[in-house]
Amino acid sequence: MKYIGEHLLPGQLGHFFVVLALVSSLVATIAYAKATNAIDPNDERAWKKLARIAFGLDFFSVFAVFGLLYYIISSHLFEYFYAWNHSNLSLNTKYLLSCIWEGQEGSFLLWTCWHAVLGVILIFRAGKWEAPVLTVISFAQFCLATMILGLYIGSVKIGSNPFLLVRDMFQDAPVFARADYLSLPQMRDGQGLNQLLQNYWMVIHPPVLFMGFASTIVPFAYAIAGLWKKDFGGWTKQALPYTLFSGGVLGLGIMMGAAWAYESLTFGGFWAWDPVENASLVPWLVLVAGLHTQVVYNATGHSLRATNVFFILSFSLVLYSTFLTRSGVLGDSSVHAFTGEGMNAQLLIFQFIFLLPALALFGVRYKQIPHILKEEETSSREFWMFIGALVLFLSAAVITWQTSFNPIYNKITGKTTAAPEDVEFSYNKIQVFVAVVIAFLSAITQYLKYKKTSRDFWVKKILIPTILAAVVTLIFFWVSGIEYDKKGPGFLGALYLALFASIYSVVANAGYIWSGLNGKIKSAGASVAHVGFGLMLIGITISASNRKVLSVNSTGINLRWDERSKEKPMENLTLIKGVPTDMGKYTTTFLNSDSVNKTGNIIYYKIHMVAKDSSSEFDLYPNLIRNTKGQENFSNNPDSKHYWDKDIFSYISYADNMDRREDTAQFKNHLMRVNDTVFYSNGFIVLNKVVPNPVNDKYHFTPSDTALMADLTVFSKEGTSYKARPVFYVEDNLARFSLDTVYAQNLAVGFSKVMENQQIEIQVKESSRMVPFVALKVYEFPHINILWIGILIMVAGFVMSIFYRSRQGRLKAVVAENKN
Amino acid sequence: MKKTHIIILIFIAIAIAVLISFMGDLTTYDTVASAREKEGKYVHLIAKLDKTRPLEYDAVKNPNYLRFTAVDTLGQTTVVVYHNAKPTDFEKSERLVLKGSMKAGEFECKEILMKCPSKYKDDVNANKKNLTAN
Numbered sequence: 009m010k011y012i013g014e015h016l017l018p019g020q021l022g023h024f025f026v027v028l029a030l031v032s033s034l035v036a037t038i039a040y041a042k043a044t045n046a047i048d049p050n051d052e053r054a055w056k057k058l059a060r061i062a063f064g065l066d067f068f069s070v071f072a073v074f075g076l077l078y079y080i081i082s083s084h085l086f087e088y089f090y091a092w093n094h095s096n097l098s099l100n101t102k103y104l105l106s107c108i109w110e111g112q113e114g115s116f117l118l119w120t121c122w123h124a125v126l127g128v129i130l131i132f133r134a135g136k137w138e139a140p141v142l143t144v145i146s147f148a149q150f151c152l153a154t155m156i157l158g159l160y161i162g163s164v165k166i167g168s169n170p171f172l173l174v175r176d177m178f179q180d181a182p183v184f185a186r187a188d189y190l191s192l193p194q195m196r197d198g199q200g201l202n203q204l205l206q207n208y209w210m211v212i213h214p215p216v217l218f219m220g221f222a223s224t225i226v227p228f229a230y231a232i233a234g235l236w237k238k239d240f241g242g243w244t245k246q247a248l249p250y251t252l253f254s255g256g257v258l259g260l261g262i263m264m265g266a267a268w269a270y271e272s273l274t275f276g277g278f279w280a281w282d283p284v285e286n287a288s289l290v291p292w293l294v295l296v297a298g299l300h301t302q303v304v305y306n307a308t309g310h311s312l313r314a315t316n317v318f319f320i321l322s323f324s325l326v327l328y329s330t331f332l333t334r335s336g337v338l339g340d341s342s343v344h345a346f347t348g349e350g351m352n353a354q355l356l357i358f359q360f361i362f363l364l365p366a367l368a369l370f371g372v373r374y375k376q377i378p379h380i381l382k383e384e385e386t387s388s389r390e391f392w393m394f395i396g397a398l399v400l401f402l403s404a405a406v407i408t409w410q411t412s413f414n415p416i417y418n419k420i421t422g423k424t425t426a427a428p429e430d431v432e433f434s435y436n437k438i439q440v441f442v443a444v445v446i447a448f449l450s451a452i453t454q455y456l457k458y459k460k461t462s463r464d465f466w467v468k469k470i471l472i473p474t475i476l477a478a479v480v481t482l483i484f485f486w487v488s489g490i491e492y493d494k495k496g497p498g499f500l501g502a503l504y505l506a507l508f509a510s511i512y513s514v515v516a517n518a519g520y521i522w523s524g525l526n527g528k529i530k531s532a533g534a535s536v537a538h539v540g541f542g543l544m545l546i547g548i549t550i551s552a553s554n555r556k557v558l559s560v561n562s563t564g565i566n567l568r569w570d571e572r573s574k575e576k577p578m579e580n581l582t583l584i585k586g587v588p589t590d591m592g593k594y595t596t597t598f599l600n601s602d603s604v605n606k607t608g609n610i611i612y613y614k615i616h617m618v619a620k621d622s623s624s625e626f627d628l629y630p631n632l633i634r635n636t637k638g639q640e641n642f643s644n645n646p647d648s649k650h651y652w653d654k655d656i657f658s659y660i661s662y663a664d665n666m667d668r669r670e671d672t673a674q675f676k677n678h679l680m681r682v683n684d685t686v687f688y689s690n691g692f693i694v695l696n697k698v699v700p701n702p703v704n705d706k707y708h709f710t711p712s713d714t715a716l717m718a719d720l721t722v723f724s725k726e727g728t729s730y731k732a733r734p735v736f737y738v739e740d741n742l743a744r745f746s747l748d749t750v751y752a753q754n755l756a757v758g759f760s761k762v763m764e765n766q767q768i769e770i771q772v773k774e775s776s777r778m779v780p781f782v783a784l785k786v787y788e789f790p791h792i793n794i795l796w797i798g799i800l801i802m803v804a805g806f807v808m809s810i811f812y813r814s815r816q817g818r819l820k821a822v823v824a825e826n827k828n
Numbered sequence: 829m830k831k832t833h834i835i836i837l838i839f840i841a842i843a844i845a846v847l848i849s850f851m852g853d854l855t856t857y858d859t860v861a862s863a864r865e866k867e868g869k870y871v872h873l874i875a876k877l878d879k880t881r882p883l884e885y886d887a888v889k890n891p892n893y894l895r896f897t898a899v900d901t902l903g904q905t906t907v908v909v910y911h912n913a914k915p916t917d918f919e920k921s922e923r924l925v926l927k928g929s930m931k932a933g934e935f936e937c938k939e940i941l942m943k944c945p946s947k948y949k950d951d952v953n954a955n956k957k958n959l960t961a962n
Binding site: 386398399402413414424426428429434580582635662 | 830831839847888891917
C-alpha cells in the first residue's frame with residue numbers, strides 16, 4: 009500500500025548511517041589492529057591511513073544518525089516510532105533533546121557520539137599509542153553500532169533501530185489498513201516525554217554522565233595498549249590527563265543525577281542507593297582508585313599491576329551497569345530500572361567481549377609487568393595512596409555485591425530473597441566507614457613524601473591542620489551537633505567520626521596548598537579536588553543526618569481516625585485553603601492553586617510560609633505535572649526555598665485533583681428554634697440566635713435589605729468549637745441563601761427556609777470533597793549547599809590537574825626530544 | 829609476607845564479614861499465606877490492589893492513613909494499613925510490592941513500590957492500547 013504523507017527519507021538516511029557506522033568502525037578496528045602489529049613502518053603508515061579514514065567516517069556517521077533523529081523529533085514526524093513514543097507537539101523546545109535519551113537507543117547513541125569525539129582527539133594527540141588505543145575504541149564503536157542496528161537474524165534481534173516506523177512497530181494494528189492513517193488523531197500527536205524527565209537537569213545530566221561513561225574507555229584502552237605492545241609503563245604519563253578527565257566528568261555526571269533526584273523526585277533526598285545510582289557510582293570509585301595508583305606509578309614505579317586491573321575493571325563495570333539497568337534483572341528492586349527490549353543476550357556478550365580478553369591478556373602478561381621487589385616504606389606517600397585505592401576498590405566491590413546479589417542469586421537458585429528492611433541503612437552503615445578511612449587518608453597522605461618521610465617533618469606539618477580540624481568539629485558539636493540517633497549510638501559515633509575526618513580532609517588539603525606547595529595554585533589540582541571531596545562528605549553527612557521533617561501533623565484535626573498514629577511517622581500535613589496551620593517553626597497557609605504554566609500541564613500550589621519568630625516569610629510552589637503517555641492524573645514535583653545554610657524542601661503528597669471523585673454527600677434538613685441542637689457525625693450544632701440584616705466582618709447588609717443570619721456554634725467531640733453563619737435573604741423578589749462552611753469539620757451549613765412558629769430550616773452537609781486542601785510534605789535540609797559547592801570545587805580540582813599534568817607531559821616530551 | 833599483603837588480607841576479611849552480615853539482613857518476597865506464617869517478620873509482599881473492596885483514604889481527615897485490601901497471585905487477600913499518603917495513581921497500579929510485616933491479621937505496610945503501566949516497562953504496550961483505543 010502507498011501511505012499518504014509519510015517522510016521516509018530521514019529514516020532511510022538514518023538507517024544507512026547506522027550501517028555505515030557499523031561497517032566503518034569494523035574497518036577501523038581491523039586496520040588499527042593491523043597497524044599496531046605491523047613490523048614494516050610503511051605497512052603501518054598505510055594501515056593507519058585507512059584506519060583514520062574509516063574512523064572519520066564512523067565519526068561522521070554517528071553524528072549524522074544523532075542529527076537525523078533530532079530532526080525527526082523536532083519536526084514532529086510521528087510516523088516514526090521514536091518521535092511518536094517519546095515526544096509530542098506541546099513539548100517545550102528545550103526538552104526535545106531529552107526525548108532522544110528517554111529511549112534506550114538514544115542513550116547508546118549519546119555514548120557512541122562521545123566515543124567518536126574522544127577517538128578523534130586521541131588520533132591527534134596519542135602519537136605512537138594511536139593505533140592500539142584506537143583499535144579498542146573502534147571495536148567499542150562497532151559494538152555500540154550493533155545496539156542500534158535493529159536487525160533480525162532468524163528470530164534473534166540484534167539491536168533496536170531508532171528509525172522504526174510506528175506501522176512497523178505495531179504491524180497488526182488496524183489503523184494501518186488506511187493509506188491516510190497519519191491524518192488520524194492518534195497519529196497527529198505523540199505520546200509525550202515522561203513528565204519526570206521534563207526538567208532542565210534531564211537536558212544536561214545524561215550527556216555529561218554518558219561522557220563520563222564513554223571516557224572510561226580511554227585509560228582502559230591505554231592499559232590494553234600497554235599490555236599488547238609490551239610497553240607496560242610507557243602510557244601512564246600520557247594517559248593521566250584522560251584519567252583525570254574521566255574522573256571529573258563522571259563524578260560531575262553522577263552528582264548532576266543526584267541534583268535531579270533531589271529537585272524532581274520525591275524520595276526526599278539526593279541519594280537513595282538505588283541500583284541505577286550505584287551502577288554509575290561503582291565505576292567511578294574504581295576509576296578513582298586507578299587514578300591514584302597511576303599517579304603512584306608515575307612517581308615511584310610501584311603499583312603498575314594494580315593500575316591495569318583498576319582500569320580494566322572500571323570500564324567493565326560501566327558495561328556491567330549497562331547490563332544491570334537495561335536488562336530488567338532489577339525489576340522489583342529499583343524504582344527506575346527500565347526493562348530491555350529483548351536484548352539481554354546481546355548486552356551480556358557486550359560485557360564479556362571486553363572483560364574476558366582483557367583479563368586473559370593481563371593474565372598472560374602478568375609476570376612481565378615490571379614491579380619493584382622492595383616494599384614501600386610505611387612512611388611513604390605511595391604506601392598510603394595504595395591503601396586508599398584499595399579501600400575505594402573494596403567499597404565498590406561491596407556496593408556491587410549488595411546491588412546485584414538478589415537478582416542474580418534468585419535467578420540461579422530460584423529462591424525469593426529480597427532487599428533488607430532498611431535498604432539505605434544497609435549501605436550507609438558500611439560506607440560511612442569507607443568515608444572515614446578515605447577522608448582521613450586524603451588528609452594525611454599529601455603531607456607524606458614519596459619513598460620515605462621523616463617523622464618529625466610530617467608531625468610538624470600535620471599538627472596545625474589536625475588541631476584546627478578537631479576544633480572545628482568540636483565547635484560544630486557544640487553549636488549544632490548531629491541529631492541522627494535512629495540507628496543507635498554506634499552509628500551516631502561513626503557519623504561524628506566521618507564528620508571529623510571530612511573536616512580534617514578539607515583543612516589539611518587546603519593547608520597543604522600553602523605549607524606543601526608554597527601557594528603554587530597551578531600544581532594544586534589534587535589538593536583542590538580533595539578539598540571539594542571533603543566538603544561533599546561534610547555536606548552529605550550533615551544534610552542527610554540532620555534532615556528534619558517540618559510537616560509534622562500537630563494540628564490535632566481528627567487524628568482519632570488513626571488509632572496507631574502516635575507511634576507512626578506523621579509526615580504529611582493537610583492544609584485547608586486559606587487556613588493558617590501550625591508547622592513546627594513555621595505557620596503555613598495554602599493560598600491557591602490557580603497558576604499554571606504556559607502549556608497548562610503544570611499546576612502550581614502557592615504555599616505561604618511565615619517563620620514564627622518572624623525571621624523569614626516566603627512562598628513555596630510545589631507543583632503537579634500532568635502525566636504523559638496517555639495516563640490520567642498527575643505526578644508531584646517538589647519546590648525548595650534555598651538559604652545559604654539550608655533548604656526548605658516541599659512536595660505535594662496528596663491533592664484532591666490527583667483523583668477526582670464525585671461529591672456524593674447530600675444535605676440533610678433540620679428544623680430548628682433558637683437554642684435547639686442538631687447532631688452531626690463528629691459533634692453537635694447549636695442555634696444561638698437569628699440576626700436580621702447583620703453587619704459584621706462577613707456581611708454588610710443595610711436596614712433596607714431583607715436578610716436573616718443564623719448564628720450557629722459547632723461543637724466537635726474533640727472539644728473545639730467553630731462559628732457558622734449562613735444567611736437567608738431576598739434579592740430581586742427571590743429568596744436566596746448562602747452557605748457557610750466549617751472546613752475543619754467538613755461541614756457546609758445553609759439557612760434555607762424560614763418556617764412558621766419561629767422555626768428555621770438549616771441544611772447540613774458533611775463531605776470531605778468540598779474542601780480545597782492539599783497534603784504537603786516539607787523537609788529541612790541543613791547545609792546541603794556544602795555538598796553542591798563541594799562538587800564544583802572537586803571538578804575544578806580535576807580540571808586544574810588536567811591542565812597541569814598535560815603540560816607536564818608535554819614538557820617531558822620536549823625534554824626527551826632534546827636529549828635525543 | 830609484605831605489609832601490603834597483610835593489610836589486603838585484613839581488608840578482605842572485613843569485606844567478607846560485612847557481606848555476611850548483609851546476608852543476615854536480607855528479607856524475602858512472600859505471598860499472603862507465607863507472610864502470615866511469618867507474622868511480625870519484615871517481608872516483601874507481592875500483590876495487587878483488590879479493586880472490588882473499598883479503599884479508605886481521606887486526606888482531609890488524616891493524610892497519613894491508607895487502608896485497602898491486597899490480593900496476591902494465589903487469590904488470597906489481606907487488609908493493608910499504610911501510615912502515609914496515598915501514592916499517586918494508586919488505583920491504577922497493576923502490581924504492588926508492599927514492604928512491611930503481618931500484625932494481628934493485618935499487613936502493616938512501611939513502604940509501597942508501585943508498578944504502574946506507565947512506568948517504562950509496559951510503556952509500549954500501554955501506548956499500543958492508546959493507538960487502537962482512540
